[in-house]
Amino acid sequence: MAANDGVQFSNEFMAWNAGICRRYRKADAPEPIGGKVLSAAACKNEDVPFQLAAAGTDGGAHVRVKCSALVSEEGEIPADAWRVRFVDYVRCAEQGFVADVVGDGESRALAASVVQPIWLTLRLPKYVHRGRYTGTVEVCCDRAPAVVFRVELEVLHAQLPEGPDARFYLDLWQHPAAIARWHHVPLWSEAHWELVAAYTRLLEEAGQKPITACIIHDPWASQTFDPHESMVKWIRQPDGAFAFDFSVFDQYVELCFEQGLPGPINCYSIAMGPGSRLDCPIRYWDAQDAAYRSLECCVGDAVYGEAWGQFFEAFVPHLERMGWLDNVCIAVDEAREEKMRGMLAVVPAELSVALAGNYHESLDARLRDYSVIYPGAPAAVCARRREQGKTTTFYTCCEPAHPNTFCFSPLIESRLIAWHALAHNADGYLRWAFTSWPESPENCADYGPWPSGDAFLVYPGPKSSLRFEMLKKGIQDFEAWHIARKRSHDDPRLDEAIARANADHDGRSFDPAELEAARVLVNDILRI
Template structure:
């Protein structure tokens, strides 16, 4: 997606490890939480000029509204004196990316490009001078102004329906930052009471109120139909609100959307191997429904549909209890019930596993089933013992006789079940950041079975494991050897990288510069990888709607979407980057078929700047924009 505005007012800067946010006074944590709770809901915008002051657009000076920059997290308050209830402290953005304060000169019009089938977005900003209520942003149908060359000439009246345009209010949440070591792991929990407030979530509520002196970003996304006529469309966003006196006001914002002749495939057909791990338990807890009940599946449906709409390829399953040693707020229980019979034999109940896999496949997420884990972080395995009518635990390390006896029979039975279901060829035994010695022992066990499973690994790069691993994801800091990468890509194997709490940049923390999420898939393209993995799609902390922190990790590390269901600025930007990855793939194929070496060289040159080193030097927004400008030429 390309943003066309007279002048981008934001100069990208990145932080150095150890930069500190403005912290809220510890005594006023309750006050800051109340500010979040009462704060306006989320949204995002594109702006026209730098943080210059201007008179309010509205004649009665009730509010300033217009298009803003989607690559900025705007501060909760534009008028700082309004937040000075009891000196709540500096709540500016962190990592050197302070958003402009004061009244901003916002763009009255906006232009953007799209392929057919693409989802593009804008961000509006509402700056309230006085309190307003019943704020709502209502889209109107986009009407075709001019058809592109080669399309039917009589296209008057053709529209993209308003139903394809979705607006949401951006939510402010408590956040922290990068630790003193320059990593998002191991944040000092003794100062967890220190926090700052950031714009992150996107609530799809119908309307909201905005207090005097506050910013209210609004995120607007457009799903361009695959059968849309190529050409230039005119759209209108109607901003309606009421003053404190009850007077109704309306302001219309105009924008243009240029739809190109190229078509983006459906997300299920994207080649980008997206693997965001799912956490069903968090949804059951949030909605207070019985795990795996009909109500639970119905509550999970819209969240997992959001994941499918992003092109997710992998179903996360647990074949033992607590494969990650309790690293999430909600327990991750086994989807397979292990029972040791009185006669010493074993039986395995796959009913929950089957329900979950069938449910996800019904949403179009059906390319891979990853089963965690034969190598848990604690080497502890829970089962039901029929003789004692109690849960028991076996502690056994890979390679020991006890370990082999425990797993061999189960894996053979599991393979038979999967073959019967028609799922065996897409199922992997998955491992996560385990010692090389342990993984080698597991590989020998699995490969020695009558029906050897595929293997998936998210962890450090070991060339010796390459030929054993079907789905391999390594850390951002590492690189595959050239011969390994070429072999894997030629074989069509998932070959990706991942981020977790350890990377300060790029990442998808709730305070990360928004464009870093779009940068992440482009880094895959630049490294000739074919996807990306992140360990948590929805592992919500206690109260994710107000506080994105959890444990000793940088805030937002555990989730990308909010209860509601609600999206987030970083999740929307991640989808932007995935779509760019797909465009690059399609454009490259077209250029190669025409032997267009000049075009290929131009595209490769743009991707050469997509490096972590360059990211640290100039920021993600300008790098993503450069690549998108090249994409827009085709």
């Protein structure tokens, strides 16, 4: 059908530029606001997001999106650099049905008077020429004229790094057992490994570094719908000694390496977490009785020391044979200072240690990877540890209320995460759950006492979320800022950008224009 020049085109169909910070609720009325120009300035190798929205007064109309190539005097960005995804609603206790699931499909049938968000991503090639490019995006409907948006893009004279070269340290804890359960495949089967690879690719694309490996069964004491399964099989032999099968651990680590995660391999854990509990039940296979049993022990007691002593006597030589010894951390979640001292007593000196929790100066020297609960460690501590070759991040979980990455959080807060890291001189960000889904996450994001969406950042499929997309956008801002600093270390606009982006971390009151202004300051330096 022929295109129409207005934003609202008929009583039956309308489409508009919603902006990437807008999260719709299913109950929201259509709001045909915004202009017809989609504009952005971005680096080479950057993903440029846009969010459109469509609605119709009558249900059943089918919508699809056509994206053109972008052209300039310097060259062309092909049409296949675009990715179009329709956003689905998910139920959450706090706000009812909210838009979050970044779905798939070439077209979508509109529900009567319900806003249909559309997430567009333009992937800029690494070797595209700098300059100004133009093109079009058409939102087409089988019952009304198409809505045409003009695209105006400036490609900056900078290229974002990727993989091991990316500076931001993203640590989202993986949960392979949940993937097996939801997809109805046997744990550690060939079908399961293929699925784990697909979800790991999403992590790699976002800049994930660590590999989450479980060395005991259920190290978080079933705080998730699916217990975390051990990748190490503990086997108690008839003489009472332990033997260990590392085959699943090895296959998992090698898969993660193949998908681009560089490590470290963070091994959870030598005690139950999170919190101060000292008990550490270890599930093992009793070879004599051919049954699983539990070894009851507590941090610091003789049984604990003996069991973990045997484990490390086998684990350290195995890591040496695999060439991984320098890339492994024994990882702990929110252990208190006195509990950490008891655990560290059994960890061999040649193994590194990771901790997510409060900052304790007495533990600092032993920790290679230290994630401190929001707002994080002091900036001076982060700088000193970086000089020592150590990593310091911050994390959010069920708190604070703002900023966070819940299903109902203002979308801008996910993008602000990386800007908070810049303000505190941190290396990156940790979150406790990537795919720790409730029973049916595509329908309801609630689980237990946690805020909706606290336990996961992507959906089964794998499908992304608006939260995850905005987190990635913030990470790209972080990388662009560091490129700008390398070019112009003393430029006052660098500090001004951080100040503007960190003026308010509550997305309910923060003006998105301030964050865009912060990125503009960075882009101005990149134009030099």
